[in-house]
Each structure stands twice: as structure tokens, then as C-alpha cells.
Amino acid sequence: MPKCPHCGANADADAKFCEVCGKSTSQTKQCVECEKEIPIKARFCKYCGFDQNKDPFDWS
Numbered sequence: 001m002p003k004c005p006h007c008g009a010n011a012d013a014d015a016k017f018c019e020v021c022g023k024s025t026s027q028t029k030q031c032v033e034c035e036k037e038i039p040i041k042a043r044f045c046k047y048c049g050f051d052q053n054k055d056p057f058d059w060s
């Protein structure tokens with residue numbers, strides 16, 4: 001059974017959103033820089049190496 005990547009609650013296999021926290025249960029997200037699919041817990045994109053915790057529009 002898949003788990004919510006946000007709160008760890010069990011989620012139905014076909015559930016799109018967590019019943020507990022209401023967030024998407026998708027295990028992938030889009031890289032903020034190149035928009036390729038990467039694992040939701042990945043901090044760095046494996047395609048372009050971009051730090052997902054960094055705002056792509058903040059160049060300061």
C-alpha cells in the first residue's frame with residue numbers, strides 16, 4: 001500500500017490526495033528548473049542538478 005510522502009499515512013493505490021493531510025500522494029514532482037519528473041523527496045534534480053529548495057526566480 002502506498003504511503004503519503006508528506007505525512008506517512010496509508011493511502012489507497014488509486015488515491016490522488018491524502019485523506020489525512022490533503023496533499024497529493026504522487027511520488028514524483030516536477031523539477032522547478034527543468035520540469036522533468038523527479039522523486040518527491042529528491043532535493044537535487046538528477047537531470048539538471050538544481051536544488052529544489054531554492055527559488056528559481058531568486059537570483060540574489
Ligand SMILES: [Zn+2]
Nearest residue numbers: 004007018021
Ligand atoms: Zn498525508
Ligand SMILES: [Zn+2]
Nearest residue numbers: 031034045048
Ligand atoms: Zn531539473
